[in-house]
Amino acid sequence: MTHELMASRLASASSNATASGRWWRDAVIYQVYVRSFADSDGDGVGDLRGVRERLPHLARLGVDAVWLTPFYVSPQADGGYDVEDYRAVDPLFGDLSDADELVRAAHALGLRVIVDVVANHTSERHAWFRAALAGEPGARERYLFRPGRGADGAAPPNDWESVFGGPAWTRTPDGDWYLHLFAPQQPDLNWDHPEVAAEFSSVLRFWLDLGVDGFRVDVAHGMVKAPGLPDIGRGAQATLIGTEPLPFFDQDRVHEIHRSWRRLLDSYEGARIGVAEAWAPTSERLALYVRADEMHQAFNFRFLNCPWDPATMRTVIDESLAATASVGAPTTWVLSNHDVVRHVTRYGGGAQGLARARAAALLMLALPGSAYVYQGEELGLPEVADLPDGVRQDPAFRRTAGQDGLRDGCRVPLPWSGTEPPYGFGPAGSWLPQPAGWGALSVAAQTGDPHSTLELYRAALELRRALPGLGAPEAGVEAETEAARAADERGDAGGEPPHPWGMRWLAAPPGVLLFTRPGFGCTLNTRCTAVELPAPGRPVLSSAPVETDGRTVVLPPDSCTWWAL
Numbered sequence: 001m002t003h004e005l006m007a008s009r010l011a012s013a014s015s016n017a018t019a020s021g022r023w024w025r026d027a028v029i030y031q032v033y034v035r036s037f038a039d040s041d042g043d044g045v046g047d048l049r050g051v052r053e054r055l056p057h058l059a060r061l062g063v064d065a066v067w068l069t070p071f072y073v074s075p076q077a078d079g080g081y082d083v084e085d086y087r088a089v090d091p092l093f094g095d096l097s098d099a100d101e102l103v104r105a106a107h108a109l110g111l112r113v114i115v116d117v118v119a120n121h122t123s124e125r126h127a128w129f130r131a132a133l134a135g136e137p138g139a140r141e142r143y144l145f146r147p148g149r150g151a152d153g154a155a156p157p158n159d160w161e162s163v164f165g166g167p168a169w170t171r172t173p174d175g176d177w178y179l180h181l182f183a184p185q186q187p188d189l190n191w192d193h194p195e196v197a198a199e200f201s202s203v204l205r206f207w208l209d210l211g212v213d214g215f216r217v218d219v220a221h222g223m224v225k226a227p228g229l230p231d232i233g234r235g236a237q238a239t240l241i242g243t244e245p246l247p248f249f250d251q252d253r254v255h256e257i258h259r260s261w262r263r264l265l266d267s268y269e270g271a272r273i274g275v276a277e278a279w280a281p282t283s284e285r286l287a288l289y290v291r292a293d294e295m296h297q298a299f300n301f302r303f304l305n306c307p308w309d310p311a312t313m314r315t316v317i318d319e320s321l322a323a324t325a326s327v328g329a330p331t332t333w334v335l336s337n338h339d340v341v342r343h344v345t346r347y348g349g350g351a352q353g354l355a356r357a358r359a360a361a362l363l364m365l366a367l368p369g370s371a372y373v374y375q376g377e378e379l380g381l382p383e384v385a386d387l388p389d390g391v392r393q394d395p396a397f398r399r400t401a402g403q404d405g406l407r408d409g410c411r412v413p414l415p416w417s418g419t420e421p422p423y424g425f426g427p428a429g430s431w432l433p434q435p436a437g438w439g440a441l442s443v444a445a446q447t448g449d450p451h452s453t454l455e456l457y458r459a460a461l462e463l464r465r466a467l468p469g470l471g472a473p474e475a476g477v478e479a480e481t482e483a484a485r486a487a488d489e490r491g492d493a494g495g496e497p498p499h500p501w502g503m504r505w506l507a508a509p510p511g512v513l514l515f516t517r518p519g520f521g522c523t524l525n526t527r528c529t530a531v532e533l534p535a536p537g538r539p540v541l542s543s544a545p546v547e548t549d550g551r552t553v554v555l556p557p558d559s560c561t562w563w564a565l
Contacts, residue, residue, distance in 0.1 A: 023065075030066050036412065058111060068113065072088065077185035100210060115215060121180065132145070147177070148175070163181055189223070229247065283302065297332045299337075345382045356558045358560070374410075460541060463540060470520060516565060521536040521565050533555070535549075540562050
């Protein structure tokens with residue numbers, strides 16, 4: 001698609017954005033992993049009241065919305081992503097009044113609230129699945145039960161593997177098998193059954209009526225399976241997710257579900273949104289989830305998985321922006337979440353990993369679109385890689401050939417204050433042990449320190465609101481792109497042709513990325529050594545101190561700088 005056609009489509013898609021309250025297009029959304037955010041009652045597990053009491057931290061940080069991981073009634077076989085009752089709060093986290101008070105308190109602080117909806121599977125203790133195991137007529141049709149293969153049906157129905165490792169099928173005492181793409185305690189639903197669609201429409205209405213502002217849809221790409229459930233013919237299938245077509249993920253018919261949910265969301269006032277956790281083999285396939293009549297956002301896992309390499313970063317950024325621009329949607333950027341190693345550690349750990357993480361944060365917040373911040377990211381927390389085996393709770397930990405089973409390391413409870421565990425997390429201990437030395441990384445310790453990662457995030461989010469060239473362009477995108485194109489025609493722009501979002505890459509030394517947006521510039525030095533280049537403008541924020549005389553600038557190693565042009 002040409003730049004001209006994409007710009008035209010983007011201008012059309014965004015012309016009424018402000019009037020319709022399309023807040024999500026440039027929102028910064030903070031992910032709260034409820035178990036590990038704040039504990040109000042001293043049982044060592046975070047809860048909804050704890051979240052409510054700490055909302056002022058998020059308001060001061062400058063985010064626009066809060067995404068809460070599941071807090072529903074659950075046996076907790078997979079951290080709450082195995083739901084027994086979608087309309088009730090698990091006593092571990094409080095009760096329904098706590099959820100209601102949290103939403104009201106967030107709104108009073110100007111924060112929107114997004115909650116998880118887990119629609120690919122239920123808990124094995126869900127009333128529907130208990131009825132299925134009990135042999136109630138028609139109950140198994142709500143799930144994916146199949147006879148086994150072989151003369152006695154002792155082999156699974158196909159060769160699908162669980163994302164957590166091992167077979168994706170478990171046999172019941174009466175000989176049937178049921179599908180679970182995750183843990184055996186998480187049986188997959190059959191979305192071809194009309195009762196499933198009707199039930200989840202009711203669940204969404206329940207929480208929308210309570211006042212939530214939207215839903216993050218867990219496994220949004222997995223709710224529909226290929227007809228006939230065909231074999232894959234290969235092992236290590238978890239490694240293929242997001243890279244190759246799979247018969248249990250990213251099927252075309254899943255978009256029918258998302259369209260129906262979009263119609264439901266649009267029927268409510270207040271710009272309620274849907275966010276897809278979707279893995280797709282290409283950026284173009286991912287963009288299908290954010291077409292105008294489907295989800296509002298989809299996580300960009302290609303950016304999360306991008307190595308510290310400028311050429312790869314630029315490719316991922318360009319392809320992501322082009323794919324979503326083709327459907328008139330903004331891109332959503334994310335660096336960490338509750339399922340991956342924290343990016344301080346992914347980028348090398350120690351001082352180097354922290355420097356790169358700080359730089360990556362400024363890069364992410366400078367790109368067009370919306371951004372997600374995982375709790376503790378604003379503190380520069382590293383992965384806790386040395387948890388004893390006996391305390392780990394990731395269900396994949398004791399299974400094989402799936403995920404690495406080490407997701408607990410990014411879920412260790414936050415340090416809020418003090419020099420000893422639990423660092424203000426709650427009145428007593430914490431469900432996972434916190435490392436010694438985290439007192440220096442606490443919210444209290446970093447507040448007011450101009451060199452801290454917390455204050456860097458606060459400054460970046462404040463500038464992101466203040467500088468008109470940041471966020472997601474709306475009505476001005478056409479004028480911005482036309483101005484950049486005119487500069488090209490005059491021959492005084494330099495660099496690459498303008499991106500339809502008003503973003504332009506400029507020539508830079510090896511290892512450095514340099515782009516501009518209207519009135520704004522961003523430089524990223526990925527090298528381990530300093531780099532000197534002409535100053536793009538006036539520095540307004542940097543992840544590390546920069547030296548400039550107004551004409552040239554020395555960019556520190558592993559750093560990112562914002563410029564006013």
